Amino acid sequence: MQNAHDIVTEDLNDICQRLSPVLQEMNDSKLLITGGAGFLGYYLVQVVDHWNRQFAGNAKIALTVFDNLIRGLPQWLAEIEARGGVQLVVHDIAKPLPADMADDFTWIIHAATIASPTYYRKHPIETMDANINGLRQLLDYLLDQKQRGMLPGGFLFYSSSEVYGDPEPEAIPTAEDYYGRVSFTGPRACYDESKRYGETLCVNFARVHDLPLKIARPFNNYGPGLKITDRRVLPDFARNVLAGEDIVMLSDGSPTRTFCYVADAVVGYFKVLVKGGKGEAYNIGTETPEISMAELAQRVVSVGKALFDYQGSVQLATSDESAYLVDNPNRRCPRIDKARKELGYDPQIDIDEGLRRSLIWYKDNAEGTEA
Numbered sequence: 187m188q189n190a191h192d193i194v195t196e197d198l199n200d201i202c203q204r205l206s207p208v209l210q211e212m213n214d215s216k217l218l219i220t221g222g223a224g225f226l227g228y229y230l231v232q233v234v235d236h237w238n239r240q241f242a243g244n245a246k247i248a249l250t251v252f253d254n255l256i257r258g259l260p261q262w263l264a265e266i267e268a269r270g271g272v273q274l275v276v277h278d279i280a281k282p283l284p285a286d287m288a289d290d291f292t293w294i295i296h297a298a299t300i301a302s303p304t305y306y307r308k309h310p311i312e313t314m315d316a317n318i319n320g321l322r323q324l325l326d327y328l329l330d331q332k333q334r335g336m337l338p339g340g341f342l343f344y345s346s347s348e349v350y351g352d353p354e355p356e357a358i359p360t361a362e363d364y365y366g367r368v369s370f371t372g373p374r375a376c377y378d379e380s381k382r383y384g385e386t387l388c389v390n391f392a393r394v395h396d397l398p399l400k401i402a403r404p405f406n407n408y409g410p411g412l413k414i415t416d417r418r419v420l421p422d423f424a425r426n427v428l429a430g431e432d433i434v435m436l437s438d439g440s441p442t443r444t445f446c447y448v449a450d451a452v453v454g455y456f457k458v459l460v461k462g463g464k465g466e467a468y469n470i471g472t473e474t475p476e477i478s479m480a481e482l483a484q485r486v487v488s489v490g491k492a493l494f495d496y497q498g499s500v501q502l503a504t505s506d507e508s509a510y511l512v513d514n515p516n517r518r519c520p521r522i523d524k525a526r527k528e529l530g531y532d533p534q535i536d537i538d539e540g541l542r543r544s545l546i547w548y549k550d551n552a553e554g555t556e557a
């Protein structure tokens with residue numbers, strides 16, 4: 187059977203191949219990723235590292251990560267740092283930018299925030315600060331670059347499908363021009379509203395100052411890098427499978443989502459960064475299949491059975507956290523025509539294959555601190 191290393195290597199090769207023209211445009215320049223120690227950082231950083239080692243020759247992308255390491259320093263990142271593949275700066279993005287920060291980043295990806303609902307409900311103010319104050323400081327940095335005559339290549343703000351809230355049935359699948367149906371005071375509002383305001387900041391900075399600001403709205407990414415203790419649904423299910431326990435579903439199983447394997451999504455994010463329109467937002471996810479949590483749990487059972495002879499079944503339970511399901515969207519499913527047409531974004535990995543790769547990765551990454 188394959189192991190986690192095989193899965194990640196296969197994904198990195200595939201991503202670099204699919205992104206070759208895009209990454210070539212970034213050769214010989216400086217890239218900053220905020221929040222690069224997190225789930226999406228796992229592939230964003232490793233793609234650049236892999237590209238540099240395998241394909242870039244002498245025209246490497248110089249990579250810097252800012253992260254406050256609120257959830258610890260992951261071993262994979264420590265290893266890349268130790269061999270000089272990344273400059274890691276421990277920095278809280280809500281605070282003023284480091285005084286010695288290089289003034290010539292060509293590309294910036296702003297992914298730093300707390301992104302897991304369980305944790306952002308616990309730390310709502312830090313969540314808003316990273317998305318709003320952190321973003322504002324990075325935009326001022328770009329403006330300063332422009333005033334010094336330097337033309338930035340591109341800036342990617344990580345928004346979220348949560349900007350749409352709980353769409354009316356007729357707005358499913360949801361396109362980028364949907365206004366959203368969002369609570370601005372509920373337990374998820376710290377996240378949803380700061381992403382919405384962040385987008386408003388980007389759109390207006392792009393218009394007023396003519397800056398190349400792009401926005402991605404991820405729809406339920408999953409796969410390698412998403413810590414088993416993250417409290418999002420798939421790592422929770424994987425934890426049950428690997429412990430040989432029944433899968434515990436903390437809802438009645440009816441809410442639906444489409445799930446996008448991280449390797450597909452990361453191809454989309456680099457395309458948005460490099461090829462996206464100024465001030466434009468793109469849904470990044472998959473359109474099909476839209477499945478209920480109950481169906482997702484059943485698929486995880488089947489994949490677990492095929493891989494590890496897992497014998498568990500699915501149990502319903504109630505979360506200890508009273509706000510767990512408050513304002514939880516009933517359905518979430520994107521239209522991705524805009525990214526397909528403008529960026530050539532085309533997700534390839536179907537849900538069962540994505541679950542297979544994920545469970546193999548979790549088998550070798552079954553330990554994680556609770557944070």
Ligand SMILES: NC(=O)c1ccc[n+]([C@@H]2O[C@H](COP(=O)([O-])OP(=O)(O)OC[C@H]3O[C@@H](n4cnc5c(N)ncnc54)[C@H](O)[C@@H]3O)[C@@H](O)[C@H]2O)c1
Pocket residue numbers: 220221222223224225226227252253254255256257277278279280296297298299300301302312316344345346347348403404405406407408
């Ligand atoms: N993964 C998804 O499916 C998904 C969906 C929608 C939106 N997003 C967005 O994508 C981005 C990345 O998400 P992720 O899933 O990798 O999240 P994650 O929680 O796994 O990683 C976020 C990283 O940001 C760091 N961080 C948090 N606050 C910080 C601060 N103030 N200063 C510096 N670093 C800080 C954390 O230490 C962590 O390493 C986030 O902006 C998130 O809102 C992700």
